[in-house]
Amino acid sequence: MSRLKIAIQKSGRLHDKSIELLKDCGVSVQNGKDQLKVRAANFPLDILYLRNSDIPKYLEDGVADIAIVGENLLIEKQKNVSVIRPLGFSKCRVSLAVPKSVSTDDLSYFNGKRIATSYPNTLKRFLDAEGIQANIHQIAGSVEIAPSIGLADGVCDIVSSGSTLFKNGLRETQVILRSEAVLAKAPDLSPEKEAILDKLCFRIDAVLRGKASKYVLLNVPNEKVEAVSALLPVLKSPTILPLAQEGWSSLHTVIGESQFWDVIEELKAAGAEDILVIPIDKIVR
Template identity: 60%
Template sequence: MSYLRIAVQKSGRLNEDSMRILKDIGISIDNGKDQLKAAARDFPVEVFYLRNGDIPQYLRDGVVDAAIIGENVLIEKGSDLDFVERLGFSKCRVSIAVPKDSKANSLKDLEGKRIATSYPETVKQFLKKQNIDAQLHIINGSVEIAPNIGLADGICDIVSSGSTLFKNGLKEIEVLLKSEAVLAVSPQIDEERKQILEKIQFRIQSVLKARNSKYVLLNAPNNKLDKILDLLPGMRSPTVLPLAEEGWSSVHTVISKNDFWEMIDELKANGAEGILVCPIEKMVL
């Protein structure tokens, strides 16, 4: 029997998020400390723990069949590779930043200046599109220190919360791209392993839909039921059940996490009571 070989980042936040989603889709991994490969107990999957920057080449060579990888890394080192799913976690952006006291406030102000980065291909392509001529210094790690030691006038690096820029006295002046974890695929994956990947993708979609939704139960007076139902979304339509108390009904539905508070406010304003909100573990449509 074939095993799908899937790569994840060896350590860090992306590793933690990747292992969490694998667990949520029912794939349990037995891996010890510093183990570079581990098999799942209950699914035909082997997980490879690799350096993030090495994963695109492993995909290209067919050493692994799929990978959970930051889109920013795929753009930098694997622009020829495809991904089949955005995963909604490990979100960040690739940005250009300069010292807070710098007179540079836009990308144009870096014309002829020096930019330190770990993402030379991404920066090179972006500057070319913007018709900006700047000198790149390639640094692996600790890019933020470059302006402070006189190595560069600005930097280009990944930004999550912005706290690292703040601590190093830098300000963000340009966002090149926004990134999140994606499920990338090797161009050499065979049909048998592709079918395993499709099962994983289906499970991931169910988990992501659940993460972005809330299950809501509420009590509604029957004389206001039509208005309340008009407000509510649902996978098909809300479920309505009569309560023991005459003139009242119980309404069950699913609400998007993004619309949740606005929807709750409207429901209350239109007579809904006893609103109960529950998390959803999986959502299979």
């Protein structure tokens, strides 16, 4: 029987989130110490723990069939792989930053300057598109230290909260691209492996929809049910159940995380009371 091989980061935040997603999808992952390959017990999936920067190449070569990897890395490496879907976690941006002593945010500052980066291809494409002539110094790690030791006049690096830049006396000036973890696949998967991938994606989609939504129960006077219902951004229509107290009903619905607080405020203003909010594990369609 065919088994799908998925590559994930060997260690770090992306590793932890990837394992969490697989477990939420019902995939049993038992990690042995220092194991670089693990076989799922209850799903035809083998997990390969690889160095993050190597994943795009292994994916292109077919050593791995699919991977959970940062989109920024795929853009930098430019391998022949395709993104199946974004996963909504490990969000970051690739940005230019300068020493705090530099007062301008203008991109022209970098003309003729030295920029240290672990993303030379991404940076070069951006600078070429903007007509900026700069000297790119490729560094494998600890990019933020480059200006303070005189190696560069600025940096181009991944930024999440910005705290690492701040601690190293830098500030962000230009965002080159925004990124998050994505599910990517190798070219030319066999029909058998495509079928397994479809099953995995079905589970992933159910988990992601659940994480992006809240289940909401609210009590409403019967004369206000129609007005309150009109405010609800529901999957189909709200469930309406009569309460033991005459003249009142309970409405059950699902609200997207991004809309949640605005909608709740509108519901309160329209007459909803005793609003109960419950996290959703999965939404299967």
